[in-house]
Amino acid sequence: MQELFSQYFIYWLILILFMIGPFGMIYKKNLVKKLMAMNVMQVAVIIFFLVLGQKTGGTLPIEMHGLAGVENYINPLPHALMLTAIVVSLSTTGVALALLILIQRRYGTLEEDEMLRRMNQ
Template sequence: MLDFLTNSLIYWLFAILFLLGFFGILANNNFMKKLMAMNIMQVAVIIFFLLLGQKLGGTLPVIWGTDYVVEHYINPLPHALMLTAIVVSLSTTGVALALMMRIQDHYGDLEEDEILRRMNK
């Protein structure tokens, strides 16, 4: 049980978060809610990458005095990658919000079925 809690629980939580976002995009009808679900999904991926860098007993990846042992530091590469992924997620959200403003201006609504009905009229 302890093994499950320390080793695999966090990955289960990540998987639940990811699928929650995925389900949210599919199941919601409102564009705003879809966008929020999309953000949850992206955050789940970011958390997954950060988990890869984590190490028991590791500290910040800045050289500590004369300590050159790799095991004493966490892996900084996933963090660096995720900085890029966060920027991507930010700009995706920005573009999505801008598009949503245009949609709201023209259709006066953000419910998908209503917009599709008017679009194909």
């Protein structure tokens, strides 16, 4: 039981962090809060990949003198993939903020209920 807890606890924490995303995107009515929930979800996915790349006894993925062998370095592949994911999340956030500014200019609000009411009138 103790071992199970120590091995899988980080996955449960990441799961909680990830589920904040869908919950916020469905439940919250403010569009900025929806965008923030989406960013939290992206961070959870990034942390999940980085956790999968870790190894016991491995150091950072830069070759050092006198330290050869696969088991001495952590997996470099998740780091390379997530580095680009971080930058893409930055650019999607930028485009989303631009769209939010346009919505705010068009309807004068970012609350979903109020926006639907103004759309129909």
